[in-house]
Amino acid sequence: MRPNVLLITVDQMRADCLHFLGHPVIETPNLDNLARTGVAYTSAYTATPSCVPARAAILTGMSQQNHGRVGYEDKVPWSYEHTMPGEFAKAGYHTQCVGKMHVYPTRNLCGFHNIVLHDGYMHYNRDRSRSTANEWWDQTDDYISWLKERAGSQQDIMDHGLDCNASTVARPWHLEEALHPTNWAVTQSIDFLRRRDPSKPFFLWTSFVRPHAPLDPPQAFLDLYDGIDLPEPPIGDWARLDDPDRDGLNPTTGRGIVNKRMRQKSLAAYYALITHIDNQIGRLMNALYEFGVSNDTIILFTSDHGDLMGDHLLYKKILAYEGSAKVPLILNDPTGKLGLVRGKQVDRIVELRDIMPTLLEASDVPIPTTVDGSSIIPLGTHAGTSEWRTYIHGEHAYGELSYHYLTDGKVKYFWYSQTGEEQLFDLQVDPQELCNLVKSAERAELLNCWKDRLILELTGREEGYTDGVSLIVGMTPQSCLQHLRTAAASHPVAGR
Structure with missing residues (x-):
């Protein structure tokens, strides 16, 4: 029989927040062990670092140009012909799926036989002035119904007063640990192992909402980081060091000056949420053993994007600096059928679109021709592969800060499409992106090489970013490309 597949994703976890990669503070023993006995891909990125487009890449295996989501926009229907769960189901x-999907309609199965859903705080279906009754949070979110049954009908996950996008404030979880969304995701995953069809292999996606804000770890995990020295944020020579609008006083800000004590507390809570997830992953690993499937279940762990957490006085995600765009990615194969080298670290550039073809290949399931990604399995074997992409192209519509970026994991190039600002970083000697090399005469040839690559990537794009010869500043960015909107319009949502 084909192997079982467990995809574990977290939301907003930085690539550097893993002990086995040398983080000086964080504790991640279960993830360390998955990497020790599997393969870690140390140059894994998300092309479009926010939840909706990143998850489109995971679910479809497509590049952002083809799945059409090049920025963050809710309520655009998902109607893709081929999805990873759909292909597994057909096979x-x-x-x-247990946990976060972040698709539309909210309970769109996207090819799964079933979902047990918790997307976190979703603004559009918490706002009852904008949503229909069948979109309201308490009608669509399984975790909320579960929580009210166990903790009381008046309980809500937002009762602690934190905001779902607050990267600068933190406090302990206000209920017993077993009721935390992280524990719930594993509880429901274990329940699936109990009630699955034993005559079939399974594809289970355990999708955690944390360490995405609110920064609300259980007290026991927050205590692990209380009173210890935490890393200071890198501040690049290009960073804006003033805060004239006092944006740092807004807990949901994307930038600004935050007092050191507040940042230390929020960073401690962020690390604590990751350790809490790691602890619950250990619980899930125990369940795989108890149900007799630990030796024939291939596991892939990753995040949809990271969190800047004060790097360069920036917070949250979207901007594709390393803290935001680079993600952890571990592939573990206890079956041995994939030929992976235990403990290997691969520095070739991989992207979230590679997850679907990787897991389908691992399971001998045909890969649809719509998939743009490639299986990363060969990179983790003794033989490796000489044929691999040179770089990736990423982007995000973000108002005046809309941008495109290119990286091969060693060099990164930014072009801000509304201002024309460019940045060039040598990640091999400057992994924290402290020094912008755009004005370095010694790097002029390198800069032009990467600019030419971006022109090639953007040639023919509907926004008109290039005429094929030069980059054109000030063209209106789109959060969704027209082919996606056309497809969505042909699949109207019932009742809308």
């Missing part, structure tokens, strides 16, 4: 797998 005879029992498929289940």
